[in-house]
Each structure stands twice: as structure tokens, then as C-alpha cells.
Amino acid sequence: MKNIAVIGTGYVGLVSGAGISDFGHNVVCTDIDENKIKRLQSGEIPIYEPGLQELVSRNVQASRLSFSSNVNKSIKEADVLFIAVGTPEGENGASDLSAVLEVARAIGNNLNSYKVICTKSTVPIGTGSKISDIINKSSINSIEFDYVSNPEFLREGSAVKDFLWPDRVIIGASSSRAFDIMKNVYRPLYINETPVIETTIETAELIKYASNAFLSVKISYMNEIANMCDEIGADVHVVSKAMGIDGRISPKFLHPGPGFGGSCFPKDTKALVSMAEELGTNLKVVESAIEANRLQKERMVEKLYTLLKNDVKDKTIAILGLAFKAQTDDVRESPSVNMISALKNDGAIIKAFDPAANDNMKKIFEDLDTNTSWEETVKDSDCVIIMTEWNEFRGIDLSKLKELVKDPNLLDCRNILKIDDLEKLGFNYDNVGRKKR
Numbered sequence: 001m002k003n004i005a006v007i008g009t010g011y012v013g014l015v016s017g018a019g020i021s022d023f024g025h026n027v028v029c030t031d032i033d034e035n036k037i038k039r040l041q042s043g044e045i046p047i048y049e050p051g052l053q054e055l056v057s058r059n060v061q062a063s064r065l066s067f068s069s070n071v072n073k074s075i076k077e078a079d080v081l082f083i084a085v086g087t088p089e090g091e092n093g094a095s096d097l098s099a100v101l102e103v104a105r106a107i108g109n110n111l112n113s114y115k116v117i118c119t120k121s122t123v124p125i126g127t128g129s130k131i132s133d134i135i136n137k138s139s140i141n142s143i144e145f146d147y148v149s150n151p152e153f154l155r156e157g158s159a160v161k162d163f164l165w166p167d168r169v170i171i172g173a174s175s176s177r178a179f180d181i182m183k184n185v186y187r188p189l190y191i192n193e194t195p196v197i198e199t200t201i202e203t204a205e206l207i208k209y210a211s212n213a214f215l216s217v218k219i220s221y222m223n224e225i226a227n228m229c230d231e232i233g234a235d236v237h238v239v240s241k242a243m244g245i246d247g248r249i250s251p252k253f254l255h256p257g258p259g260f261g262g263s264c265f266p267k268d269t270k271a272l273v274s275m276a277e278e279l280g281t282n283l284k285v286v287e288s289a290i291e292a293n294r295l296q297k298e299r300m301v302e303k304l305y306t307l308l309k310n311d312v313k314d315k316t317i318a319i320l321g322l323a324f325k326a327q328t329d330d331v332r333e334s335p336s337v338n339m340i341s342a343l344k345n346d347g348a349i350i351k352a353f354d355p356a357a358n359d360n361m362k363k364i365f366e367d368l369d370t371n372t373s374w375e376e377t378v379k380d381s382d383c384v385i386i387m388t389e390w391n392e393f394r395g396i397d398l399s400k401l402k403e404l405v406k407d408p409n410l411l412d413c414r415n416i417l418k419i420d421d422l423e424k425l426g427f428n429y430d431n432v433g434r435k436k437r
């Protein structure tokens with residue numbers, strides 16, 4: 001059993017801290033945000049993430065998990081430190097590393113015994129050596145430490161499951177001592193035969209970006225194929241299903257939609273392109289995926305305008321789904337933001353509903369009219385748009401929907417509604433690559 005401090009209690013930090021405590025270690029999650037720590041200490045979970053409340057409560061009760069705003073003390077008492085602070089987008093698409101480097105200085109100042117210092121935040125290639133340099137420079141007693149890059153692959157909405165049952169664990173380290181300690185941290189997974197990749201720090205750093213960018217490319221590719229389906233009258237679901245049966249392609253991340261959003265793909269693709277530019281190499285495929293994604297978000301707006309014959313002024317538009325995907329309250333880079341901006345600009349009346357993200361979207365559009373059910377939202381509307389694939393929208397009774405709306409216009413940006421039913425009920429509808437001709 002190890003004493004572990006996780007620095008930064010955002011998405012990655014909180015889920016990782018709770019997950020590692022579930023593996024049987026003593027974990028303190030620490031953050032300079034005293035208010036956040038107080039909320040956590042009182043049992044409140046500041047993010048919406050299925051299963052996280054139970055995971056945290058279970059481990060707090062077992063005295064394996066605690067929260068502290070005393071970062072320096074937490075550093076001193078730990079054997080292994082995880083850096084999990086944010087790396088937002090900085091200038092020219094590059095990552096802003098100021099929080100990570102600040103933590104490195106705090107670690108250097110408080111290094112009182114040998115420790116493994118491990119980065120979970122997504123950081124550009126070469127950050128490991130920057131962090132090690134800072135710790136070396138700020139450590140007064142020249143105490144030994146090892147640095148490890150241990151990128152995280154959890155997804156919002158399924159973060160707990162992704163952490164406890166990952167596809168693989170990546171450990172990039174400079175010494176066998178550090179590898180052994182990290183393998184001990186992840187012992188339950190190791191016993192479970194989860195693949196553990198031991199590699200260099202730089203390779204581990206690149207694996208994270210290469211994976212996220214690849215998935216982004218996959219999505220953009222499928223979105224463009226869906227757009228071709230629109231023109232041909234082909235069904236993109238059948239195309240992606242058939243493609244996915246080929247084990248070399250795999251069925252995952254082949255769902256077309258309104259464009260990828262969230263705090264990772266948009267930021268990480270840009271950061272990778274910016275790194276490639278600095279290195280003087282090309283990443284044309286990723287550059288194109290970013291551009292295709294921008295166009296996809298615009299295309300959803302164009303689809304709506306075509307459906308309504310460009311007549312949106314003073315029309316009541318019901319938007320179902322604000323989060324960038326289901327099972328999260330996160331609206332960062334959400335395609336709904338583009339849709340709302342366009343409609344607001346052109347004088348439409350917007351009514352919106354998301355089961356989890358109403359409040360977060362109101363931080364962007366203060367005067368947004370948010371509702372508490374899909375029925376209330378669509379009532380007397382001129383058009384309904386599905387922006388997020390929440391299960392409760394999949395189950396919408398289309399006959400009831402038709403009775404509630406003023407005009408049966410419907411844009412399904414997630415392809416979750418049954419086309420046959422929409423046809424039968426006489427909806428004027430569109431979707432992403434599945435429209436019957």
C-alpha cells in the first residue's frame with residue numbers, strides 16, 4: 001500500500017484519486033481551490049459523473065480517501081505524486097502549462113524524501129524533462145526522485161468504468177525503480193492482465209496525443225462519409241456497421257454526429273498540430289480533421305436553415321441537448337453552442353433542455369430559456385433539434401411529440417430517432433447521413 005497525493009481535483013484528478021484509493025492505497029486529493037476541497041470534504045461531488053459519488057463515498061468511509069487544500073503537506077507525506085491539473089489551450093493552439101509548472105515548483109520546494117512524480121495531465125512531448133528540471137532546481141536538498149508519464153484515457157460520462165477497467169495502462173519512466181512502484185500502484189489491474197506498456201517518458205506523452213487525435217480523425221472521417229450519404233441517399237449507419245465488422249477498423253468511434261466537442265479532442269488535436277509544426281513535420285490528416293469538424297458544426301446549422309427554408313426569425317426552436325455528449329454536464333466546445341449562437345443572431349426564439357447541462361449553458365448564454373422536460377421544451381415550437389444523444393431523447397414518443405409541436409420540423413443531429421416513424425408521422429426531418437429519399 002502506498003501513500004499517494006493527487007494534485008488537482010478536476011475530472012482526471014478526482015476520478016483517478018478515487019480510483020487509486022479503490023485499488024487499496026491511501027490517497028489524498030489536494031487542490032489550491034479551498035472552496036472545492038470544502039465541498040468535497042462535506043461529501044459533495046462538484047462534477048456530474050455517473051458512479052463517482054459511490055466510488056468516493058465508499059473509499060472515504062474506508063478511510064483510504066481524503067481531501068486537503070494543504071498542497072505542501074500533501075506533497076511531503078506522499079510516496080507517489082500525481083500531477084492532474086488543467087492544461088488549457090494557450091496561444092496558437094499550444095497547451096498552457098502554467099499550472100503544471102507551478103505544481104512542479106511546489107513539489108521541488110517540498111521534496112523531503114524519494115518520491116515518484118507522475119503526470120496524468122495531458123502535456124506536450126518534452127514536458128517531463130521540463131518538470132524534472134524545475135524540481136531539480138527548486139529542491140534545496142538534492143533529494144532523489146523519479147519522473148513518470150502516466151497518461152489517462154478516461155472519458156467523461158464513463159470515467160469511473162474507464163479508470164477501473166482500462167484497455168491499457170501506459171507507464172513512461174526513466175528507472176526500473178519507478179516502473180516497479182507504478183506497477184504496484186496499479187497492482188489490481190496488473191493481476192487482471194490489463195496490458196501495461198512500459199516505455200520512455202516521451203513515448204508515453206506522445207501515445208496520449210496520438211490516440212486522441214486518431215479518434216478525432218475517425219469521427220471527422222465518418223462525418224464526411226455521412227455527408228456523402230446525404231447526397232447519395234445512402235444510410236451511414238449501415239455503412240459504419242459494415243465497416244466496423246472489419247477488425248482492422250473496429251466499430252467504435254464510427255458514429256457520425258454534429259462534430260466532436262469537449263475539453264479534450266478540440267484542444268489536443270490543435271496542440272498536436274502545433275507540436276508537429278514546431279518539429280518541422282506534417283500532420284495534414286489531423287489538420288484536416290480539425291477543419292472538417294469546424295465545417296460539421298456549421299453544416300448542422302445549415303441543415304436546420306434548409307429544413308426551415310431559411311425562415312428562422314421569430315420562429316420557436318426547441319433544442320434538446322446542450323452537453324457535448326450524453327452523460328455529462330460539460331458544454332465546452334459543444335456543437336449546441338454554435339447552434340444557439342447562429343439562432344440568436346438571426347432572431348429565433350430558443351427553448352432549450354438538457355438533463356444535466358442547463359446550468360452550464362446558462363453560464364455562456366445568460367438569457368437562455370431552459371426547461372425541465374422535453375415535453376415542456378417542444379410545446380408549440382416550430383422546430384425541434386436533437387443535439388445530444390441522451391437516452392431520454394431516444395425514447396421520445398414521436399406521436400406525442402407531433403401533438404405538442406406547432407409544426408413537425410425535426411433535425412436529429414445524433415441519428416437517434418426512428419426514421420420509419422418520422423416518415424409515417426409526416427415529419428419534415430433531417431439527420432446526419434440517413435435521410436430517406
Ligand code: UGA
Nearest residue numbers: 152153154155156219253254255257260261262264324325
Ligand atoms: C476523450 C477520449 O475518448 C478519452 O480516451 C480521453 O481520456 C479524453 O478525451 C481526454 O483526453 O481526457 P471525452 O472527450 O470525454 O474523451 O469524450 P468522447 O467519448 O471521446 O467524445 C468526444 C467527442 O466525440 C464528443 O463530442 C462525442 O459526441 C464525439 N463522438 C464520439 C462522435 O461524434 N462520434 C463517436 O463515434 C464518438
